[in-house]
Amino acid sequence: MSLIEMQKVTKDYHLGETVVHALRGIDMQIDQKEFVAVWGPSGSGKTTLLNLIGAIDDPTSGELTIAGKNVRLLSDDQKSEHRNETIGFIFQGFNLVPVLSALENVMLPLQIKGASSAEARKQAMMRLEEVGISDLAHNRPAKMSGGQQQRVSIARALVNNPSLVIADEPTANLDSETARMVIDIMRELNEKDGITFIFSTHDQRLLNKVRRLVRLEDGKIVNAVENT
Numbered sequence: 740m741s742l743i744e745m746q747k748v749t750k751d752y753h754l755g756e757t758v759v760h761a762l763r764g765i766d767m768q769i770d771q772k773e774f775v776a777v778w779g780p781s782g783s784g785k786t787t788l789l790n791l792i793g794a795i796d797d798p799t800s801g802e803l804t805i806a807g808k809n810v811r812l813l814s815d816d817q818k819s820e821h822r823n824e825t826i827g828f829i830f831q832g833f834n835l836v837p838v839l840s841a842l843e844n845v846m847l848p849l850q851i852k853g854a855s856s857a858e859a860r861k862q863a864m865m866r867l868e869e870v871g872i873s874d875l876a877h878n879r880p881a882k883m884s885g886g887q888q889q890r891v892s893i894a895r896a897l898v899n900n901p902s903l904v905i906a907d908e909p910t911a912n913l914d915s916e917t918a919r920m921v922i923d924i925m926r927e928l929n930e931k932d933g934i935t936f937i938f939s940t941h942d943q944r945l946l947n948k949v950r951r952l953v954r955l956e957d958g959k960i961v962n963a964v965e966n967t
C-alpha cells in the first residue's frame with residue numbers, strides 16, 4: 740500500500756531576484772514498510788525532498804500525498820498534528836536537549852502530546868532498550884558518544900509509534916563502524932516493526948544496506964533501483 744505519492748512536485752526558493760529550483764518535477768511513490776535511501780551530491784535536493792515528505796515545507800507545485808492526506812490542503816495546525824501522529828525525525832546533529840537525560844529526551848514527544856509521566860517513562864524505556872542503550876538512560880548527551888546520541892534520537896523518533904521515519908544524513912557525524920551500526924538498527928526496526936524509513940545520504944559505503952536507492956541530481960530523480 741502506498742504511503743507517499745509525489746506527482747510532478749517542484750520546490751522553488753526565492754533569494755532576492757534569484758529563483759533556485761531545488762526540485763524539478765519529482766514523481767515518486769513509497770510503499771509502507773519500505774527502506775529507502777535518497778542519495779546524491781550536495782545541493783541535489785535531498786534535504787528539500789525530505790522536508791516536503793515531512794510536511795515541514797510545502798511544494799511550489801505538484802501533488803504530495805502522505806498517508807492519504809494531501810499535504811497542500813492541510814492547515815499549519817493540521818500539519819503539526821499530522822507530523823506528531825505519523826512521522827518520526829532523525830537528524831544528523833542529533834538535536835537532543837542537552838540538559839535532559841537520554842530517557843527524558845525520549846519521553847519529551849509523549850509528554851508534549853499529554854501522556855502521563857509514568858506512561859511516557861515506560862514507553863521511552865522500551866524504545867531505549869530496543870536500540871540497546873537502556874543502561875545509559877540517565878546520562879545526559881554530553882556524557883555519550885556520537886553513536887549513542889544518535890541511538891537516543893532514533894528512540895525518540897520511534898516513541899510515538901510513527902508509520903514513517905525520516906532521517907536526514909543520520910550517519911554524517913559518525914565514524915564508519917558506528918554509521919553501519921546505526922543503519923543496521925534502523926533496518927532491524929524496519930523489518931521487525933514494519934516502519935517505513937526514508938533517509939538521505941551521500942555515503943556510498945552505506946548504500947548496500949538499503950532496499951531501494953533513489954538518486955537525485957540537480958533536483959531531479961535520475962535513477963531509482965531496487966537493491967538486491
